Amino acid sequence: MDGNCHCGAVHWRFNGVPESATTCNCSVCRRWGALWAYGFFDEAITVTGATQIYMWDRKSIEFHFCAQCACIVSWRAATSGADGRRYGAINLRLVSDPSAVQAILLIHHVTEIKGDLPPDGMCIANVWA
Numbered sequence: 217m218d219g220n221c222h223c224g225a226v227h228w229r230f231n232g233v234p235e236s237a238t239t240c241n242c243s244v245c246r247r248w249g250a251l252w253a254y255g256f257f258d259e260a261i262t263v264t265g266a267t268q269i270y271m272w273d274r275k276s277i278e279f280h281f282c283a284q285c286a287c288i289v290s291w292r293a294a295t296s297g298a299d300g301r302r303y304g305a306i307n308l309r310l311v312s313d314p315s316a317v318q319a320i321l322l323i324h325h326v327t328e329i330k331g332d333l334p335p336d337g338m339c340i341a342n343v344w345a
Contacts, residue, residue, distance in 0.1 A: 217317070219310035221287035226265030226280075228289060228306040230255065237308050237317070237340055238332075240325040244272060244279065248288045251322075251340060252305035261306055263290050278304075314344065 217234075220227045234253035240246070255261045267280035267289060280290045292304025311317050318341040324333040 218312045219306065219308070220312065221265075221282035221285050221289055221310060223282065223285035223287075225284045226263065226267055226282045226287070226289050228264075228310065229262045230306055231260050233316070234308070234320055236321045236323045238305070238323045238325050239343075240327070242325075242327045244270075248307075249309065250288055251308040251317075251343075252291070253308050253320075254303070254305045256301045257292055257304055259301065261290070261304060263306070308340065318344070 217230045218227065230253055237251040237253050239251060257263070263280065266283045268283045270279045270281065271277065271294065276294050277291050278294050279288060280292070281288045287310060288307055289310060290304055290306045292302050296302050308317050308320070318339065320340045321335065322338045322340060322343065323335070325331070326333055
């Protein structure tokens with residue numbers, strides 16, 4: 217599955233179909249309205265094109281956005297894990313074919329409880345209707 221920013225300068229590819237997409241209510245994600253699909257970069261996730269990085273709080277996460285049109289494209293861990301891989305996510309709102317993600321289950325992450333709400337059966341189609 218593929219996606220790109222509004223101007224087309226940055227592209228992402230997610231190998232396969234994500235099992236779920238996360239909505240997050242943290243102070244950054246709630247402003248962007250991103251739908252995150254997770255994986256490891258250079259494995260499940262590939263991003264190409266020039267991005268700018270925004271880091272906040274403990275500087276542990278890099279938020280990547282297009283240097284031209286400012287669409288939020290992805291986030292990834294600022295450092296590699298012990299296994300040398302970098303975890304992160306792509307923004308499914310930028311998918312090239314919206315019909316390809318309509319049935320993906322939504323997970324609601326709530327920062328106040330530092331976890332996810334119980335599944336409610338909602339999928340991406342419910343927020344794109």
